[in-house]
Amino acid sequence: MRNLTYALSGLMLVAMMHQGFGQVNKAHYEKTSTGIKVSFKNSETSIDQDVYLDVVTDKIVRVTAVPAGAAFPKQSSLVIVDSLRRQVKSLTVGSTDSTVNVKTANVQAIVSLKNGKVEFFDLNGLPIVREAKRNSSSFTADSYNGDSFYRINQDFVVNPEEGIYGLGQHQNAVMNYNRGKQVTLLQYNTEIGIPFLVSTNNYGLLWHNYSITQAGDVRPLLPLNAFKLSSKEGQQGWLTASYVNRNNPAEVYLSRPESIIDYGYLTDQHKFPKDVKLADTKVIYEGNIASPYAGKHVLHFKYSGYMKVWIDGELLADRWRQSWNAGTFEIEKEMGKDQPHKIRMEWIPDGGESYFTLNWQSPIPEARKNLFSFNSEAGDAIDYYFVKGSSMDEVIAGYRHLSGKAPIMPIWSFGFWQSRERYKTQEEIEQVAAEFRKRKIPIDNIVQDWSYWKENDWGSQKFDLDRFPDPKAMVKKLHDQHLKIMISAWPKINEESSVYSEFKANKWIYPRNIYDGRKDWIGKGYTSTFYDPFNQGARDGFWKLLDNNLFKIGIDAWWMDASEPDIHSNIDLDERKSVFQPSIGSSVRYYNAFPLQNAKGIYEGQRATDPNKRVFILTRSFFAGQQRYAAAAWSGDIASRWHDMKDQIAGGINFSMSGTPYWTMDAGGFLVENRFHKPNATDLEEWREMNSRWYQYGSFLPLFRAHGQFPYREPYQIAPAGHPAYNSMIYAINLRYKLLAYNYSLAAKTFFEDYSMIRALAMDFPQDKDGFDINDQYLWGPSLLVNPVTEKGATSRKIHFPKGADWYDLYSGHKVAGGQNLPISTSYERIPVYVKAGAILPIGPVMQYTTEKKQDVLDLYVYDGADGQFSLYEDEGNNYNYEKGKYSQIDFNYDHTTKTLSLANRKGEFEGMLSQRKFNVVFVNDKNTVGVDSEKKKTTVISYSGKALQVKLK
Structure with missing residues (x-):
């Protein structure tokens, strides 16, 4: 009987194999009109999935992977241009027993029939980049506010020797992201997330997703107590946190053990000691940390106020940031397994609401050392565009083929811009314009910052006629002096404003913030919210306000502040998502795309109203494709400190290498320490020197704009005529105008050839690997090597001269051979x-x-x-x-x-x-x-x- 059972089972197995059930390792593929679809079901070597390759051009291939049987994503893209041109000279599909191959005139994409991995090769068979095998973590079902989607993850295997750039603008001073770094792609004041990277191996990846995304080493950060901690007294399990009188450190208010430092948001304020007034306190953390791992550790800090960090007696960070706009920084530290390291942190909180978190990354495990990953909160598919080029410029050109060209900005935008937070009256702005012309300081654009409206009328886009009695005459007066005017136009609307009822009735706003009763910081405080740029009617309504109240009187350019949208700087992400609810889907799915749609409405509105006047938009946040809407970005509300100046260099370079060419920052920094408000003689001279260095750096950027909080930022307010700082700032402005023909030609090259004006050294010198990680030098166009000075009192700085070229001093003509690192003297001016x-x-x-x-x-x-x-x-x-x-x-x-x-x-x-x-x-x-x-x-x-x-x- 047993033998008969075995025989029948064998016959059934043979029958199943004849029906195809036994071919568990062989995927099915089919040709499509533009590529292939490869399907896996019940495979022992692959998750159930459908993998699509769609050839866009001979150098661009879209890869989309979905769980088996799931629909291919059909919604129209916010990033990819509607008029996407397919340019395919040749497309062939072939297969072997283990692969299916798609070949164009420039690239080969090979899909494994065993596990679905996609690998890219050049026509000679040399590898470019490849996926790691997808697994159960690739698609994790999730939902939010009735919207079902997947949390998605894709690992790529990269060459450890290549440089990886782009991914937006971040404040971590990181130049090359192929060094085990983690970066979060989300919109936040001073942080810009753009899901595009470019490699020195001459390829790019456009991660086609709008949600908050981790990139690079995406392993979760560990809390402080993942270290072995010991207090300053040697007790195991915590650091000693001493809350002392900041004016008399001998007076200790409270000492307590702390093993987790997590005061990141408003909702964390209750964790501080109840009887301690932080505004009067310095917090000193002392003890030892030891890691269970050996290798490079990265400590991630978020902070406000003053922060100093010593490890093993070495001062590794000395930072400051105002409380309402917490900053971030990282510290790398080599550690041995179980080896204790003495740590001391001195934190002086800035005001009552204070922020400080400390998390860390462990050394990269061997299995992940060559991986670069994208991990997104929401999506229907793993969806990305692979772009090949013969250079990084050609890769960026491919990105712009997908997402749109960057128009040539108006010529006046390449002059000098003067701004201030803020000109409070018509008289003030007219006086400043007149003073520039009187002193013969070159200038093309003056900027009117926020609160030119009546206090309760935020969102109306109307001038307060008590302070600006005749805006139309003011604009004409500026134009008569050959000045343009840019104005701040927030996407925010107060409940008490004159336009709120219209926007509410048309469902053009996000109502949650109103119902929550959350108030802003203006006057008595007003409940407010943001309009919904994902709604065509709302975009049209918002442009109508700008047109009727500002464009018709001659306003030349738009400053889109708080375009993240910045509902509130210090509420946590879950609260932000609950307030921000786009009409086309959930906030989780579309979190990063607000600034793109905001710029779209203004660009399309102005071009429809006046088709022949160039649009100019300056925006604090930015997303992939936004360059096509004549948008430039600035780096947000950075601090007026030397370390912030230096951090902008890598941030600006990587923003440019994200395919988005127009970038600037507040020359001089925005947030100012109290010591500079009424400075002593020493602090005053530091203020002047720092602004001089910032002007010198700013003159070699796509936009040269001075801006910031008090003290006033006009050159003559910073230093008197004849002072070295004044001479330096005027020299920088004059040099900017001398370079106009060069700079404007770069702008044309950016449009016609998809060029990038700000360039990492690796762009033009990809064989010089010594330059891959350099984060304080860059190339301005094809000719100029710019080396900002970012240290107080510096009379020299080290410069890397890329090999492959000789270099001439711009000012003197003195020649230096390439391929060297040299200390170079630098004058004050x-x-x-x-x-x-x-x-x-x-x-x-x-x-x-x-x-x-x-x-x-x-x-x-x-x-x-x-x-x-x-x-x-x-x-x-x-x-x-x-x-x-x-x-x-x-x-x-x-x-x-x-x-x-x-x-x-x-x-x-x-x-x-x-x-x-x-x-x-x-x-x-x-x-x-x-x-x-x-x-x-x-x-x-x-x-x-x-x-x-x-x-x-x-």
């Missing part, structure tokens, strides 16, 4: 800037504003040592005729071997174009060591009428 050999650098005259005069005479600096090229671009400067081909371009080429400068025939034309001009050619080499500061310069004068010519240089 200059930061070190070097010009790459082979560069062709146009230098124009000093002007009071960008359109004061046509640049019919330009100095053309040609730097010997390599071949070079530059394209001088010009157009009408303020309209969109360039989109119709109305512009001109003059191509310059330098042949190093023959010492010949060639000017090509001028291409194109536009109304008002110069038909005749002169170039004073300054040939810089070992025999003619001159720079922009040199008084005597040997020049060759070229008269140019648009026809090609050549000149031998000597």
Whole structure:
């Protein structure tokens, strides 16, 4: 009987195999019109999933993975342009026993029929990047507010030697994210999350997801008590926290053990000792920490107030931030297994509501050392675009092919901008404009910050006529002085405002904050909320307010503050999600996309109202694709401290390498320590020096804008005429205008060639791996190596000169060989800037504003040592005729071997174009060591009428 049973079982198994049930390791695939679909069901070697490859161009492939049988995501994308062009020269699909292969004219994508992993190779079979195998954590079912989705995770296997950049703007001073770093992609004041990365291996990944996302080493951070702790007295299990009188440290209010430091939000304030007034207190944490692991540990701090951290007696952090806008920083520390390290933290809270958290990352396990991951809170699929290029520029061009080009900003935006928090009256702003013109300090744009409206009328976009009696006349007066005006337009609406009832009736607002009764900090405090830019009607209604009250009187540009949206800086994420409820879906799913839709409404509104006036939007937050809406970002409410200045360098570079080219920061920093409000002589000189250094750095960015809280930020308010700080700031502004032809040509290159103006050293020197991690230098365009000075009293700084080029001092012409790290002296009035050999650098005259005069005479600096090229671009400067081909371009080429400068025939034309001009050619080499500061310069004068010519240089 037993034998008969075995026989019948065998027959059944054979029958099942004939029906296909036994082929558990073989996936099924089918061709689609643009790629393939590979399906796994009941496989022993794969989760149940469907994997789609969709070829967009020969260099761009979309990969989408969903649980088996789930629908392919159908909703229209907020990031990808509607008019996406498919450009595929060739597409072939082949298979082997174990793989199915998709091949284009530029790249190969291979999907394993065993486990669904996707791997990318070049046409020679060399690996580019590959997925790690998906597992049970790839799709975790979840829901929020009736919206069902998956928490999703995808690991990628990367080369440990490559550099990884992008991912938005962050304040952790990290340049290269391929070093075991974790970064959170979310919108928060000073933090911008953009889910695009670019690699030195010349590929990019656009993670197609709008939710809060962890990237890099996505393992959860560990709390303080994951360390073995001991108090200063040697007791096991905690650190000693002493709450002392900040004015008399000998007076101890309270001492208690603390093993978790987690005071991150308003809801955590009750955890502090009840009988201690934090505004009068310094908290000193002392003891030892020991890790159960050996290797590099990363300590993650969130803080407000003053914070100092010592480990093993070494001061590793000295920071400050105002309480309402907590900051973050990281400390890396090598630790041995079970080895104690003495730690001391001194924290002086800033006011009553105070914030401090400390978590940490353990060393990366061997199994994860070559992984780079994306872990998102909500999505229907693992969904990303792989972009291949022959350079990082070409990869970014692919990103913009997907998400939209960056328009050329108006020419006035490349001048100097003056702002202040804030001009309180019409008289103030007019006086400042007049003072600039009187002192002959060049300026193009003045900025009106918030609260120009009546106190209770936030959201109306109307001037308070008691303080601004004639806004239209004010704007005209500024225009008559050749000044543009940008104005702050928050997406926030008070319940008492004159427009609230209309927006509420049309369901154009998020009502929860009103029902919660949460009040802002203005006057008596007002309940308020934000409008919903995911609603087309709300976008139109918001633009109507801007148009009727501001655009019609001549306002030139829009400053979109609090565009995260910043419901409240210090409520926790769950509360923020409950308040922010987009009309198209849950806040969890769309958390990061508010600034994108906000910019969309303003851009489309203005272009429909006045199709030929260039839109300019400055926004505190940013998302993938936002560059197509003429949006620039600034880095938010950073502090006026040296460490914050330095942190902006890596933040700005990585923002630019996220494919989003227009970025700036508050030159001078926004938040100011009390010691600078009524400074003693020493603090006053530090304030002046720091602002000087910030101006010097800011002059080499897409936008040069001074802004901040009191003290006032106009150069003449910072230092008197003749002071080195004043001289320095005026020099930086004048140099900005001298570089206008160079900078505006970079803007054109950014549009026509999808270029990036701010460039990591790795972009132009990918073979120089010594430059991959450098976080305080960058390239400004193809020619200039910019090296900000970010230390008080510094008279020199170390500079890495990338190998593969020689470098000339911009100011003197002194040459330095590449491939070196050298200490370079720096004067008070200059930061070190070097010009790459082979560069062709146009230098124009000093002007009071960008359109004061046509640049019919330009100095053309040609730097010997390599071949070079530059394209001088010009157009009408303020309209969109360039989109119709109305512009001109003059191509310059330098042949190093023959010492010949060639000017090509001028291409194109536009109304008002110069038909005749002169170039004073300054040939810089070992025999003619001159720079922009040199008084005597040997020049060759070229008269140019648009026809090609050549000149031998000597």
